[in-house]
Amino acid sequence: MAYDSAHISRSFSANSNGYSPQMIEKSALKWIVLATTAMEGGNESLAGAINPPTSILGQPAISMEGNMKPHETNLLLQAKYNITAYFYDILDYPWERVYRQWRPSLEGDLRGKVLEVGVGTGRNLQFYHQDIDLVAIDLSNQMLHRAKKRMTKSKCKVRLVNEDATTMQSINSNEYDWVFSTFMCCVMPDEIQQLAIKQFSRVLKQDGRFRVLEIVFSKNSQIKKRQERLASFVEKVYGARFDRNTLSYFEQSPHLKITNTSYLKDDTYLLIEGVHV
């Protein structure tokens, strides 16, 4: 997730095909902002007009498992990610260079039946231990489409499911040893986040564990200023906000006990860990 413009320009440089990543990123951004603005304004004809051409799609959307009936407030987020998916990995690349240093240790001790919620383009898939039986869900078919390509790098058994975290209709209760999620709650509107956390609680076994990584506003005024400068872009493109109340929703959950909170960098990347009691 992008929120440090200085970092973007340092990390990108021109490549050999004549199109610098900055140029690609700029046009991708323009396209995403235009598309999401059209959808948010309810301008269906404009949103339709800027639907991705089939040459970008490459192949028809794959059919995923699950019987998704997204909550109404999820529909915009789903549409947003079905567009953002085309550029997600490019836009996120500078941050992913940091995240991928964290991902192996975030997942290293996970075993058994694992549910990854909001798998996105599958950035976590290659780091799961081979003994894991993984179900990975996402609201966006287009994000899953990219995750499917990353399945080849995975050492464990993976099942991708097009499913809404707030309902998890196709996911059995009391079945998972772990629920794992990176940067999903921060994109979920506050009013439905609690529904997802309730589902975490439902699908976890007794003593099952959860680990969730989110972004939050820093208390350091300089860092916060930088975050505020990027806040509208981050919300427009990813639906993410720095002021979600994720931690308090976990604290309020009657059967989820928080065992540890820590920051992976500054006081902005908040890791919440706990157990189903």
Ligand SMILES: C[S@@+](CC[C@H](N)C(=O)[O-])C[C@H]1O[C@@H](n2cnc3c(N)ncnc32)[C@H](O)[C@@H]1O
């Ligand atoms: C910021 S991306 C993070 C992707 C990935 N976890 C990562 O670390 O790169 C957020 C993902 O959450 C998904 N998402 C948002 N709301 C969801 C919901 N209600 N159910 C399932 N997935 C959801 C989005 O489609 C998107 O793929």
